[in-house]
Amino acid sequence: MQLSPGTWALPEIDLNIQVVERVRSIASDAQGEATAMRVVGTSGDDDTRLRTAYVAARQEDWDEFCADCDKLLVEIEREIAKGKLTLAELEEEEHSLERLRKWHRTLHLRDVFRSGDGRDRADELLERCARAITDFEQQVFDATRPRAGP
Numbered sequence: 253m254q255l256s257p258g259t260w261a262l263p264e265i266d267l268n269i270q271v272v273e274r275v276r277s278i279a280s281d282a283q284g285e286a287t288a289m290r291v292v293g294t295s296g297d298d299d300t301r302l303r304t305a306y307v308a309a310r311q312e313d314w315d316e317f318c319a320d321c322d323k324l325l326v327e328i329e330r331e332i333a334k335g336k337l338t339l340a341e342l343e344e345e346e347h348s349l350e351r352l353r354k355w356h357r358t359l360h361l362r363d364v365f366r367s368g369d370g371r372d373r374a375d376e377l378l379e380r381c382a383r384a385i386t387d388f389e390q391q392v393f394d395a396t397r398p399r400a401g402p
């Protein structure tokens with residue numbers, strides 16, 4: 253979770269420790285520096301508040317992801333309804349799906365506490381997008397396939 257530009261609070265898990273080491277390496281290669289600190293809360297509620305804030309931030313990520321999946325599904329339906337069954341349109345939609353897949357992988361890596369139902373909904377929506385692209389692909393191929401002459 254970004255606290256301010258260049259300042260992050262991350263749960264201390266193996267993956268994040270590896271990320272911090274990678275950031276140190278990148279900063280060093282660029283003749284810069286990175287400082288990592290282990291922080292301990294001063295009250296019993298501090299860890300809970302930080303975890304709650306982290307989970308809420310991940311839920312916002314999942315909500316945004318799901319909204320983009322919904323947009324892709326609507327876009328595919330719109331193109332089919334307009335009869336815009338072209339290879340160029342298919343390529344554009346496939347690029348959108350690939351972007352969603354990359355984002356989905358990133359969100360899964362960040363979601364170390366499995367943040368609520370947003371993650372499950374995102375998994376299901378991404379699968380729906382993949383099926384919609386497959387169906388769209390078949391319609392495009394059917395529409396663009398050369399027909400045998402009389």
